[in-house]
Amino acid sequence: MPAPVNSIRPRAVDGWPARLARSLWRARCPLCREPAAGDGLCAPCARALPWLGPACPRCAAPLAPGDGTGPACGACLRRPPPFGLALAAFRYGFPLDRLLPRFKFHRDLACGRLLAQWMLPACAQAPRPDALVPLPLHPARLRERGYDQALELARPLARGLALPLRADLLRRVRATAPQSRLDAPARRRNVRGAFRAAGTGAMPRHVALVDDVMTTGATLAEAARALRRAGADRVDAWVCARVP
Ligand SMILES: [Zn+2]
Numbered sequence: 001m002p003a004p005v006n007s008i009r010p011r012a013v014d015g016w017p018a019r020l021a022r023s024l025w026r027a028r029c030p031l032c033r034e035p036a037a038g039d040g041l042c043a044p045c046a047r048a049l050p051w052l053g054p055a056c057p058r059c060a061a062p063l064a065p066g067d068g069t070g071p072a073c074g075a076c077l078r079r080p081p082p083f084g085l086a087l088a089a090f091r092y093g094f095p096l097d098r099l100l101p102r103f104k105f106h107r108d109l110a111c112g113r114l115l116a117q118w119m120l121p122a123c124a125q126a127p128r129p130d131a132l133v134p135l136p137l138h139p140a141r142l143r144e145r146g147y148d149q150a151l152e153l154a155r156p157l158a159r160g161l162a163l164p165l166r167a168d169l170l171r172r173v174r175a176t177a178p179q180s181r182l183d184a185p186a187r188r189r190n191v192r193g194a195f196r197a198a199g200t201g202a203m204p205r206h207v208a209l210v211d212d213v214m215t216t217g218a219t220l221a222e223a224a225r226a227l228r229r230a231g232a233d234r235v236d237a238w239v240c241a242r243v244p
Pocket residue numbers: 029030031032033034041042043044045046
């Protein structure tokens with residue numbers, strides 16, 4: 001007759017071989033290689049994460065203390081963006097300036113899952129869209145990189161929020177020069193006409209675009225305009241980090 005379940009004693013696991021194995025296999029903080037805790041970083045690196053705090057609801061630009069939370073920042077009042085709302089989990093700075101490039105350029109997809117997990121609480125509080133659309137890479141860039149970082153963020157967000165993931169709704173039809181060395185007007189010109197709505201069936205009424213970093217927002221704005229021209233009433237932008 002088998003022993004009752006509650007009489008089975010756990011085996012001793014604290015001998016030195018087990019301790020050695022645990023110390024070798026323990027998850028390490030991807031930033032400093034110290035033992036990780038909780039969120040995947042060690043406690044000091046996790047404390048350094050620059051959560052966004054008060055920000056413009058239209059473009060996610062961080063607000064200075066005392067700016068309050070009006071309907072939008074001065075820049076958005078002068079030139080309203082095509083988003084209903086833009087949200088970011090973080091200000092771009094240490095350690096995101098190390099985690100995001102590892103994810104984006106060095107295929108560290110575990111890092112991407114961690115970033116998506118950190119985005120989840122802010123996204124869960126935002127008005128619920130009908131679908132998530134990752135900001136697409138141009139097919140040539142996708143072939144070169146082998147994965148699409150926006151899709152890698154959008155997939156766990158869609159799963160976590162039980163939302164449809166619609167990577168088919170938007171295509172990048174024009175390869176563009178990197179935005180990093182351009183000023184704001186040049187960035188807008190650079191991405192003009194870069195996206196085209198695609199997919200079959202009706203465009204969902206309310207869509208959230210997902211991307212890793214928002215700088216001036218020119219690329220996300222161009223993508224939002226393409227979705228709105230194709231019939232979306234509202235397009236929001238969800239990003240991991242906002243460059244102040
Ligand atoms: Zn660390």
